[in-house]
Amino acid sequence: MASNPDFVHYICEQLEGLGVVFSRKxxxxxxxxxxxxxxxxxxxxxxxxxxxxxxxxxxxxRPTESPYKGAKDHYLLDPDDRDTLREAARLAEEVTPLxxxxxxxxxxxxxxxxxxxxxxxxxxxxxxxxxDIGAWVSNPAFEALLPWMEETYTVEPSIExxxxxxxxxxxxxxxxxxxxxxxxxxxxxWFTAMVTLGAKQVAELxxxxxxxxxxxxxxxxxxxxxxxxxxxxxxxxxxxxxxxVQRLILxxxxxxxxxxxxx
Numbered sequence: 001m002a003s004n005p006d007f008v009h010y011i012c013e014q015l016e017g018l019g020v021v022f023s024r025k026x027x028x029x030x031x032x033x034x035x036x037x038x039x040x041x042x043x044x045x046x047x048x049x050x051x052x053x054x055x056x057x058x059x060x061x062r063p064t065e066s067p068y069k070g071a072k073d074h075y076l077l078d079p080d081d082r083d084t085l086r087e088a089a090r091l092a093e094e095v096t097p098l099x100x101x102x103x104x105x106x107x108x109x110x111x112x113x114x115x116x117x118x119x120x121x122x123x124x125x126x127x128x129x130x131x132d133i134g135a136w137v138s139n140p141a142f143e144a145l146l147p148w149m150e151e152t153y154t155v156e157p158s159i160e161x162x163x164x165x166x167x168x169x170x171x172x173x174x175x176x177x178x179x180x181x182x183x184x185x186x187x188x189x190w191f192t193a194m195v196t197l198g199a200k201q202v203a204e205l206x207x208x209x210x211x212x213x214x215x216x217x218x219x220x221x222x223x224x225x226x227x228x229x230x231x232x233x234x235x236x237x238x239x240x241x242x243x244x245v246q247r248l249i250l251x252x253x254x255x256x257x258x259x260x261x262x263x
Contacts, residue, residue: 002028003045004223005167006185006194006233007079011040011047012164014082015089021163029067032089038099039092041074043067045224045231047085048074054091058084078227080196118186119169124161128170133159137191141242145184145193148246149174152255153181176253182245190237195248199228204251216244 008023008030015021019035023042032040032047041048048067049055051074064073077085118136122128134142149155158173172184185192197205202225209217216234223230234245246263 003030003042004231004233006192007045007231008032008042009162009164009167009185010183010194010231011042011079011085013162014079014085016163018086018090019093023164034089034093036098037093037096039089039096040077041067045226047077047079049077049088049092050074052092052095054095055088058087058091117169118188122170124163127159127161130157130159130172133170133172133186136186136188138188139190139237141236141239142184142191144239145236145242145245149181149249152250153253154256155181157184179253181249181253187235190235192233192235193245194231194233195245195252196231197229197248197252201251202228202230205248208247212244212247213240216241 011032012021012023015032015034021032021034023030023032029044030042031038032042039049046065046067048065049059051059051064051072055075059075063076065076066073075088077088079085121136122132128136130146134146146157149157153174153176155174155176158175159170160173161170162168167185169186171186174181174183180196183194185194205220209220212220219234220230220232223232232248234241234248236242236245243263
């Protein structure tokens with residue numbers, strides 16, 4: 001099963017600040033580059049790095065797996081362990097040579113069709129406001145989720161720019177202390193919500209799964225586990241999808257004292 005683009009996007013976000021970070025699709029999976037050098041391979045929603053000698057002091061004793069059949073074992077990285085992930089990428093970048101550049105193929109220029117992409121309309125040097133994002137999303141579900149988050153958790157949204165090529169542009173993050181509640185990715189006319197559940201929350205969700213929509217149950221089954229948890233990425237276009245995202249967030253963190261988290 002091919003990796004979820006939002007998982008690739010998350011890995012790229014974890015590496016931001018180390019240099020130029022981007023990803024490329026390769027043979028149905030993905031390679032993450034740091035300063036033009038391939039450092040992390042992503043396969044089946046797993047982040048792996050070569051077993052380089054320079055990484056042994058950092059990753060000795062960590063699990064090792066083969067990215068795909070016939071490949072050598074790699075160190076398996078924990079995507080939520082940001083410090084180790086960043087250090088592994090930095091060390092790998094130091095000893096990895098730049099790939100040889102191929103001569104570009106000549107092709108005829110074609111006119112741009114359709115509306116401007118989100119990251120072109122709002123580049124990194126132009127931070128949008130919540131109202132700007134709301135105007136682009138233009139969906140009642142988005143307008144309902146923001147005040148619900150504030151009311152339920154007394155948290156403010158953080159508007160951040162991601163340089164990852166998988167989902168480049170400004171997005172919205174909600175955190176309660178050091179815990180991530182959800183990430184909202186901006187679409188025209190709708191939005192995508194990513195909620196990461198741990199093993200305990202996944203067990204709770206599986207009991208309640210029959211009360212979720214058939215579409216969500218299919219999404220759940222297709223989402224591979226990671227360390228017993230799951231990275232659930234839900235496209236929110238209707239009120240039913242909004243309610244399911246709210247239920248996931250409530251499983252991840254209880255409302256602040258005195259708040260009901262009423263849906």
